[in-house]
Amino acid sequence: MANVVLRNVRKTYPGGVDAIKGVDFEVGDGQFCVLVGPSGCGKSTLLRMVAGLETITSGEIDIGGRVVNQVEPADRDIAMVFQNYALYPHMSVYNNMAYGLRNRGMAKPEIDKRVREAAQILEIGPMLDRKPKQLSGGQRQRVAMGRAIVRQPKVFLFDEPLSNLDAKLRIAMRVEIRKLQRRLSTTSIYVTHDQLEAMTLADILVVMNGGVVEQIGNPLDIYQKPATTFVASFIGAPPMNLTPFKPGEASIAVPGNTGGILGVRPEDLTLTTGTASDGGIRYDLTVEAIERVGAETFVYGSRNGAKEAAAVSSKPGELPPGEIIVRLPGQAAPAIGERIVAVAPRDKLHIFGADGRSRIEL
């Protein structure tokens, strides 16, 4: 049981590439922390630095009150689950789990007890004598988890452990990982690029982009109050609609009357025939595309008058300019080409500064 503290952690690769540009956060004892961000944002590097597989250029990583910058991975009291499982192909499932314990010189009966216990928790008891290649993806995943559990470490580290599984299994394993972590109440750090996984698993969510932390907090707080436009468009699917506005242009009163970026989530928009009330926002749209997923329907509309797709957005998860997504419950939807009016009330609007780096409270 331990907390993990990162103090101004930086990573510069030889050659001058800054992968991590100063990260501070703390994961409390028994908490489940999820690092989320697009590919190349440094989340995996950061995790590998906690594991000891990457050196730390500057700053401190503290596990359970001990600065571990110079400590070998094996001595950090951590266990890691890799994306491709990294099981030893020539060893049986039993030996895969027992290997780390044997290297520590643990007594045989104790090893046996721990392996059987983990196998029982993960329901892989009948497979102990098999080789990894005789197992399915989901079973391999369980063995990889088993290898982490038997160590009874202070911290679990997960590096996109579910991304090699099919969609259905991924959801099932996601729930299981959460249950398991609750049951063992071991501090965990989990890396993923899947914002849904991040939202559902995290006690603390750390959103990263370009080697810096964009926002840290409770997942729902982040969803309700994204601190930057990056977080706003990255967390939530489909992403938040973001439209720039000039000073005085918007129908809403912004403190200081400056320009900025207006955000509204697709589910906060409703179709109407009237106008926006209480200082909300109104979009006149032409329906371009419709996605029906059963319980809900996504309507992609282009704003009347806005220049269509003037430039393809370069930021991940962002819509082409001028396009607005509306999420409607159920299956009813307007026809393609139809003109619609979507409105959102004032308290559902998110206002950001023009650079997208700051949130302005209304």
Add this chain to the structure above:
Amino acid sequence: MVENEGIRRYVAHAILWIGIAIVAFPVYLAFVASTQDNAAIANGQMSLLPGGHFLETYYKTLFVGSSGTTREPVGTMLLNSLIMALSIALGKIFISILSAYAIVFFRFPFRMTVFWIIFITLMLPVEVRIYPTYKIAADLNLLDSYSGLALPLIASATATLLFRQFFMTVPDELMEASRIDGAGPFRFFKDTLLPLSRTNMAALFVILFIYGWNQYLWPLLITTRDDMQTIQVGIRKMIVTSDALTEWPVVMATSILAMLPPVLVVIVMQKLFVRGLVETEK
């Protein structure tokens, strides 16, 4: 297409049989000659069927040696060849797997330079560096010794390259998982890399054993004593060019005996050999 199938198969099989016959006939002839009376061969009246001197000839070849000379019997030569081929094959595997391990898994200054130096030695086989190698072997008192036979041939760029290619396909995560599991570099090598390289090592062993077994030039130079001779050199020395009569049955029996160990190695290790060359499973 369908009606042609039968004829095509027959033609293909016929060609294969002809090929086999071309390869196998000389071997068969050698075997037959080794069972004949020397006089019959010298007369040019050799039968194409095995004669009745099989046991006699092979006993003489293995344990007595050809008459008229003071040559060692072939048994000793076989043993010498076996020791040489085994030391070369095992030595090459041992050295090249270690150097490949260093090159692939460790970051040290001039790593790529070292790799290229090893690579360049491919261009310097024994034949090219024969004089300096001989000089060094002589200076180190290695003439007429097993270490002299094997050591200069042990360094192998080919095997190093092969292991390097294989090691590069081993996922980094496996090494990282080992590190987290508390396995240092030696344990990772012993517990993970060696077991995974098993089939590669078997395939290499077959190739290198045959390479070592077939050495001719080097053993010819480095050995002067008859009891250190290898079988490849021995056969040549049995064929007398002066006025004496060459004992062809003994020569042929020696050839057959010289062929057997590589054949045995291939047969015994065939399964592993093929797996080592085609296997991609990790």
